[in-house]
Amino acid sequence: MTDRTPETSASAASPARWRPSRRRRGAAVDPSPAAAPAVRPDFDLDIAPNDPLIGYCEQVAGAIDVDGLELDSAAVRALRARGTKLVVPLITQGELIGLLALGQRLSERDYSVDDRQLLDTLAGHAAPALRVGQLVRQQEAALVSRERLEQELRVAQLIQQQFLPKTLPDLPSWHIAAFYRPARTVGGDFYDFITLPDGRVFIVVGDVTDKGVPAALVMASTHSLLRSCAAQLVSPSAVLQHVNDLLYDEIPAHMFVTCLALVLDPATGVVTYANAGHDLPYVRTDTGVIELRATGMPLGLMPAMTYEEKVAVLQPGDSMLLHSDGLAEAHAPDREMFGFPRLMKLVEASPGGEALIDVVLAEHSRFIGAGAEQEDDITLVTLQRNISAEYGGEAAETVLEDFELPSQPGNEREAMERIAIAVRGLALSARTLDRLKTAVAETTMNAIEHGNRNSPDVPVHITVVGTPEFVAVTITDEGGLAADAPSPAAPDLDAKLAGLQTPRGWGLFLIKNMVDDVTVDTQGSRHSVRLTVRLDDAASSEASNAEQL
C-alpha cells in the first residue's frame, strides 16, 4: 500500500460513466485515439447494451486487467485507447451500473493484490450509492419532461378551442353539422364558417403539420389570415393564394398547412372550392359518392402558388363531408389503415349530418380497437341540402334562346342584345339584367378572342335557359383550355396605377362580380362558361317554401 501514489487514487475516484443507453449499435469510442498514454482525469464512455464487456463484468466479480481481456468489445478498445489498465465493475443487485477505471500507476508497477482488495471494497460500497443517485436523477428528468409536456398540451388545447366556431350557420334548406375531437397530443386541425355579406358562406377546414403548441400557433395565425381575406376576396382560390403568400413568410421551416376552402351559395347549392393539399371532400349524390378534386400545394411550403378553382352543385338531398386526415390515417392494432375507401362507403350509406358523423366515429372506434388512443385530431364537417317541395325532382330548365355568332370583335354587343330579349318578362331587375349583360359581353369577348382566336368562321355558341329560380347563359367556344386565356389573378388597382401591373386584366374579375355563379366546363376542344343569376324574387319564394315544410 505504501507505494500507491495519490495520482492513481485520483484516477480511481473518477469512474468512467456508463450511460445506460438504448442504442443498439456499437459503443461510442472517444474521438481522440490513444495519443495520451495516461488516463484522463474524467471521461465519458458509452457502452452499448450488447457489448460483451457487460456480461463479462457481471460474471467476474472484482478488478479486471484491461490488457488481459480477450473480448471483441468496442468498449475494451476504447478503454485501452484511453490508457486504462484496470477496471473495477460497480455492480448492484446483479446489474452493472458503472466502472471504476484506473490508468497506469505512476510507479509503472502492476496493481498489487492489496490494491485490488481495497478497490473491490470501495466498489462494493460505491455501487449502491451511485445507483440511488442515478435513479433520483432519472426520476427528476422524467418528472420535468412530463410536467412540461402536460403544460404544453393544456396551452395547445386552449389555443385550439379559442379558434373553433362557437355556433354553426343557420341556413334555410340546409343542415350543417361539425365535430372536432383533439388527440391527446393535440394536432393543428381547424374549421371555420364565415357568412359573406351576400348570404353565401365561406367554409374552411385545415390541418397543420406537427402537433402541440407550435401547430396550435400556426393554426391560429392561418385562421386569422383566412378570416381577414375571405371577406374581401370571396374566391376560394384567391384566398388560398393570398394566405399562402402571407404564411410562407411567417411559418417555421418544415411546417405547412393543408386547407380546403369553399364558398357555398345556399340558394343554388353551388359550391366553389379550392384545395391546398387537403383530403378531398366527398359528396353523396343520387348516383353515388364523388370526390371533389382541385389541385394546389399546401399553404406555407412555396411562395407564389396558384390554386385551381372548381365548382360543384349540391342538389336537394345531396350531402357533403369535409374531413381531416386523423380519420382516414387512423390505424388498427395490426397497423392496417382506416383508409379512404372505407370512409367513402360510410358516406354512401348515410344520409349525412349528425347521423353520418355518429356512424363514422363508431366505425373509427371499432377499427382502432377498444381502449386504443386516438392518434391525431379528428375533424368532420357535413353540409346537407334538404329535399324541399320546391325542389322535388329536377327543376326543369326551359331553353329560352340558342344561337351562334361569328368570332369577330364587337359581336359581344349583339350577344348582349339577344340575351336581353330572351329574358324579357322574367323577374330580373334592371340592375341584374345590366350585370348579366356585362358578364355575357365579357365572356363572349373571351370566347371570340382567346377561345376562337378571332376566326370568323368558328362560331361562339350561346344558350339561355331559365327555371323558376334562375337564368343561366352558357357561352361555348372551340378553343379548349386556350393557352392564352386571361390570368385568373384578381386585378389590383393600386398596382396598376403604380405601373406594377398592366392596366388590363379586368374581364374575369368583372364576370365573377356580375353574376351569382360562374362554372367552367371543358369537353375536348369545347370550352363552356355558364353564367347564372338568381331571379329577383327567388330568394323570397324559397323562404316561404321553407316555412311550409
Add this chain to the structure above:
Amino acid sequence: MQSSCDVTVRRIPGAVVLELRGELNAAATDLLLPTYREAVRDGNPQSVLLDFAQVDYINSTGIALVVGVLAQARAEGRTIVACGLSEHYREIFAITRLSDFMQMFGDVDAALVDISRA
C-alpha cells in the same frame, strides 16, 4: 374595326372636359390617352373631367383605358373626375375601385359647381 368612339375636348378655366361618345372598348385604344395628353398640354389644367353621359357601353378594355388615363393624371398631379356614368357603370367603377381614385358626379355641371367652390 371601325372606330365607334369619339372624344370632344372642351376647355374651361382650370379644367378640361373630355366628352366621350359611343363605345369605350378596344376601338378607343389609340384615342383616349393621346386625346388626354393633347388636352392637358396647354394651360396645365388641375382637373380633367371625363364625361360619360353619351357612352352606352364600357367593357373591360375600356376600363383598362380609364385606368391608363388615371395613372397618367396621377403621375402629373392632376385630378380625374368622372361625370354622367349610368347606375350600372357607377357600380362597376365601385367594384373595380376606380371610384376610390376619382370623384364621381351625376353630370358635368354638378362637377363644375363643386370645382368652382373648391
